[in-house]
Amino acid sequence: MNAVTRLLRDLVAIPSVNPRLLGPDVETPAEEPVAEYLSVLAKKHGLDVSRQAVLPGRRNLLVRLKPSGKVKKRILLAPHMDVVPADDSQFKPSISNGRLYGRGACDTKGCIAAYFHALCQIAKYKQRLQHTEIIFLGLIDEEHLQSGSRAYARNGPKADLAIVGEPTRLQIITAHKGDFWWQLKVVGKAAHGATPHLGKSAVHQMARTVEILLTEYNDSLKEKQHPLLGSPTINIGVIQGGTQPNIVPDTCSIDIDRRTLPGETENTVRKEILDVLKPHGLKPDFLDLRGVPCDALETNPALPLVQRFMKVARRRRTLGADFFTDASPLASAGIPAILYGPGDIAQAHTSEEWIDLTQLEQATEVVKRFLQEVES
Numbered sequence: 315m316n317a318v319t320r321l322l323r324d325l326v327a328i329p330s331v332n333p334r335l336l337g338p339d340v341e342t343p344a345e346e347p348v349a350e351y352l353s354v355l356a357k358k359h360g361l362d363v364s365r366q367a368v369l370p371g372r373r374n375l376l377v378r379l380k381p382s383g384k385v386k387k388r389i390l391l392a393p394h395m396d397v398v399p400a401d402d403s404q405f406k407p408s409i410s411n412g413r414l415y416g417r418g419a420c421d422t423k424g425c426i427a428a429y430f431h432a433l434c435q436i437a438k439y440k441q442r443l444q445h446t447e448i449i450f451l452g453l454i455d456e457e458h459l460q461s462g463s464r465a466y467a468r469n470g471p472k473a474d475l476a477i478v479g480e481p482t483r484l485q486i487i488t489a490h491k492g493d494f495w496w497q498l499k500v501v502g503k504a505a506h507g508a509t510p511h512l513g514k515s516a517v518h519q520m521a522r523t524v525e526i527l528l529t530e531y532n533d534s535l536k537e538k539q540h541p542l543l544g545s546p547t548i549n550i551g552v553i554q555g556g557t558q559p560n561i562v563p564d565t566c567s568i569d570i571d572r573r574t575l576p577g578e579t580e581n582t583v584r585k586e587i588l589d590v591l592k593p594h595g596l597k598p599d600f601l602d603l604r605g606v607p608c609d610a611l612e613t614n615p616a617l618p619l620v621q622r623f624m625k626v627a628r629r630r631r632t633l634g635a636d637f638f639t640d641a642s643p644l645a646s647a648g649i650p651a652i653l654y655g656p657g658d659i660a661q662a663h664t665s666e667e668w669i670d671l672t673q674l675e676q677a678t679e680v681v682k683r684f685l686q687e688v689e690s
């Protein structure tokens with residue numbers, strides 16, 4: 315077994331389930347044991363280790379390879395350390411047919427192993443860069459509210475490029491959608507079920523709202539097109555209203571997930587929805603269900619560092635992704651961010667998560683070469 319596979323196997327065997335996905339009262343050490351394991355390894359390689367406090371008991375991990383001279387450029391290698399919940403058996407990694415199975419294998423401990431191993435290799439051979447600082451940034455809480463990347467975006471050192479670890483099948487992703495989670499609520503007037511004409515049904519208002527959003531509004535979304543991302547979408551995932559058959563319901567709400575394209579903001583999208591509903595006499599209230607911005611990502615592939623990475627990875631073009639990532643908060647702080655990593659998002663969060671070990675090795679090699687050549 316090669317060194318990077320061994321590292322991945324060790325990482326998968328350390329559970330780091332995001333406690334926020336386990337319920338309000340569940341306490342676990344979360345990402346800490348993974349961060350501890352990597353810290354020990356980093357120190358062995360003479361790398362500088364520091365931590366950034368984010369949530370109670372949960373900290374980002376920063377492992378730095380400092381340049382020999384003054385820092386003029388900075389590159390972040392930023393995978394996340396948390397994983398989604400799984401059976402105990404998924405924390406016992408197994409290898410067969412060139413795949414490593416286990417929770418987090420592709421999302422995103424494969425990226426941790428690849429990036430971290432590449433960095434250690436460079437540190438080991440004393441290939442100090444002159445003016446480029448490399449920071450391995452192990453993030454917490456990606457799977458819930460991305461608190462780790464949001465905290466780094468607020469307080470962390472600025473950087474010239476962030477390679478965010480997600481399973482992209484070794485493709486380079488420069489754009490992904492954003493999303494808004496809103497609750498829309500309408501208010502009617504309660505009355506006895508025997509005299510419904512004395513009330514005003516909130517359920518009926520909401521039924522009309524749902525119909526308009528999923529037909530007229532949905533059709534209008536298809537007219538917006540992004541070359542890498544296609545059209546924005548809307549999903550109505552929850553509807554709640556009324557209490558009893560014999561009471562005219564006075565409130566009804568829906569929870570919507572509106573996936574956005576770059577450039578769409580909370581205000582523009584909210585106005586767009588209200589404008590569609592207004593001619594029908596509907597004016598729901600909006601409530602943000604998360605309280606954190608989740609904007610779309612769009613990084614210019616023509617940036618010199620992105621071009622250089624594309625060259626090393628032998629990719630002529632970059633792609634878009636449907637899923638939301640830590641790249642968005644980093645990019646919102648002015649750090650150009652791309653996604654690159656081994657494994658396929660199709661296996662993420664499944665009961666049979668796995669990663670292709672050939673891809674793991676290739677990603678390690680690409681990241682290592684990119685870092686080695688970044689100043690040449």
Ligand SMILES: [Zn+2]
Pocket residue numbers: 398421457662663
């Ligand atoms: Zn995930």
